[in-house]
Amino acid sequence: MRLIKLKDVMYITGLARSTVYKYIADGIFPKPVSLGERNVAWVESEIQDWIFAKIAQRDEEFDS
Known part of the structure; x- marks a missing residue:
């Protein structure tokens, strides 16, 4: 398990x-x-799980 700082969260998510x-x-x-x-x-x-959930949500919306 790894902990990351806000700067890394912002970089990874683009938020x-x-x-x-x-x-x-x-x-x-x-x-x-x-x-x-x-x-x-x-x-x-x-x-990472949050990002995967966003990808899954996108895919569900696209398939609908």
Whole structure:
């Protein structure tokens, strides 16, 4: 298991910082893990799962 920082999450997903936090607030994006008082990271596999789900959603919409 690997933890990744916001900069990497943004790079991998193509999302802006504000969008990442909006999606978290909306309950549609993985929550970060607290590493300390002002330090968080995301579980890389959860981010990958979110991306795979988006791809599957696209494919379902395309096939419909």
